[in-house]
Amino acid sequence: MSEEFKIEIVNPEKSFLVKEDVLEVVVPAYEGEMGILKDHISIISFLKPGIIKILSKSGDENYYVEDGIIEFKNNNLSILTSSIFNTADMDKSLQQDLLNQAEQESTKEEITDQSKYLIDQKIEVLKTLN
Amino acid sequence: MASLDDLKKRIASVKSTQKITKAMKMVAAAKLRKAQESAEKGRPYSEKMNNFILNLSSGISDKENAPKLLSGTGNDKVHLCVVMTSDRGLCGGFNSNIIKKAKSYFSKILSEGKELKIITVGSKGNDQLKRMYGDKIIENISFKESKNANYFDADKVGKIVIDKFESSEFDICTIFYNQFKNVITQIPQAQQIIPLNSEDSEDNTSEESYEFEPDEDEILSNLLPKNISTQIFKAMLENSASEQGSRMSAMDNATRNAGEMVDKLTIQYNRSRQAAITKELIEIISGAESL
Numbered sequence A: 001m002s003e004e005f006k007i008e009i010v011n012p013e014k015s016f017l018v019k020e021d022v023l024e025v026v027v028p029a030y031e032g033e034m035g036i037l038k039d040h041i042s043i044i045s046f047l048k049p050g051i052i053k054i055l056s057k058s059g060d061e062n063y064y065v066e067d068g069i070i071e072f073k074n075n076n077l078s079i080l081t082s083s084i085f086n087t088a089d090m091d092k093s094l095q096q097d098l099l100n101q102a103e104q105e106s107t108k109e110e111i112t113d114q115s116k117y118l119i120d121q122k123i124e125v126l127k128t129l130n
Numbered sequence B: 001m002a003s004l005d006d007l008k009k010r011i012a013s014v015k016s017t018q019k020i021t022k023a024m025k026m027v028a029a030a031k032l033r034k035a036q037e038s039a040e041k042g043r044p045y046s047e048k049m050n051n052f053i054l055n056l057s058s059g060i061s062d063k064e065n066a067p068k069l070l071s072g073t074g075n076d077k078v079h080l081c082v083v084m085t086s087d088r089g090l091c092g093g094f095n096s097n098i099i100k101k102a103k104s105y106f107s108k109i110l111s112e113g114k115e116l117k118i119i120t121v122g123s124k125g126n127d128q129l130k131r132m133y134g135d136k137i138i139e140n141i142s143f144k145e146s147k148n149a150n151y152f153d154a155d156k157v158g159k160i161v162i163d164k165f166e167s168s169e170f171d172i173c174t175i176f177y178n179q180f181k182n183v184i185t186q187i188p189q190a191q192q193i194i195p196l197n198s199e200d201s202e203d204n205t206s207e208e209s210y211e212f213e214p215d216e217d218e219i220l221s222n223l224l225p226k227n228i229s230t231q232i233f234k235a236m237l238e239n240s241a242s243e244q245g246s247r248m249s250a251m252d253n254a255t256r257n258a259g260e261m262v263d264k265l266t267i268q269y270n271r272s273r274q275a276a277i278t279k280e281l282i283e284i285i286s287g288a289e290s291l
Helices: A092-106 A113-129 B004-059 B094-111 B123-136 B151-166 B216-289
Strands: A005-010 A015-029 A032-036 A043-047 A050-056 A059-065 A068-073 A076-080 A084-086 B078-084 B115-121 B137-141 B172-180 B186-194 B211-213
Touching: A005 B004, A015 A076, A043 B004, A043 B216, A050 A113, A059 A113, A068 B004, A068 B216, A076 B004, A092 A113, B004 B216, B078 B094, B078 B123, B078 B151, B078 B216, B094 B115, B094 B123, B094 B172, B094 B186, B094 B216, B115 B123, B115 B151, B123 B137, B137 B151, B151 B186, B151 B216, B172 B216, B186 B216
Parallel strands: A005 A076, A043 B211, B078 B115, B078 B172, B115 B137
Antiparallel strands: A005 A015, A015 A032, A015 A043, A015 A050, A043 A068, A050 A059, A059 A084, A068 A076, B172 B186
């Protein structure tokens, strides 16, 4: 019996990634990292900034996301996100740009606790990438 | 009758106009292909987003305390209309069609004694609306610098709308845009985005039970603002495809008209040239005869 399921990552511009031979996906869900295997219960959750790890037969891939929503249903994992980067394609300057932007935002005063938390998270993840 | 010289000049000018419209048509055709492609590519996202929301809102336990973006404020006093048009002209009836649709909606609202607020996206809409509804326009957004419709711009508009909603500046929000059907047909649309129209949710009664993490309400309140931006982005994509399509057919017509005009003027030119020659000949012959 195969242990594979399908993943689809969609961003507003296009269908970002479709893979059929995924063995496991680790997503940075809002309440902590979550690993998804085949025949997981149907779930909807949203993402905080972090790394999506995709383990598949054709190789492993890592993606950096800033936000998003995931839905798992009938062995189909859909991820909707507005900003996603393949960590392999990310160069230092892009990382630095995102980091600067996030740091700038975190110094703003009228920021809510929740978004402050998200931005801190973002900064942390970006720093670990470097 | 115009002199030969004048006719010649007119023919030349119509010909150069024709060259311009022909070039614009080609450019529009190239851009249309791109815009259409991105409109098609953008569809899965907004469809999926819609599905999420439908799944979530059907699973929501407490309808009374549902997020206001979904259920509305309970009032319908103040209407916000987001009119999305292009930044450039020469695209046939594209802008006028949206404006016409919007205006009829405006007058309906005003005749019901409700308050109206307008946000225009794109400078052409602002130009056309400010004469009649200048005092109603609260914001004018234009993305002249961005080459293609992108999500970042849509998100900006979405944030403005949500900010205004949260500070209770309006109760109902409607967006106006052109839906791209094909090159010749674009359908002006009025789509209500706040509160979310649940009319089309009937066919989607999936019995699937989901696990939610965190709970439904929190996910919904996070998802709904994103959905606003997504809907606006969808409208922007449809609009840009429609704009290019509309421009293409308008320029095609213009080129054809210019061609017809050149033909007509050329005939006129040849006739008057012939008439002048005949006249000269008659003069010479009658001069010779009188000797």
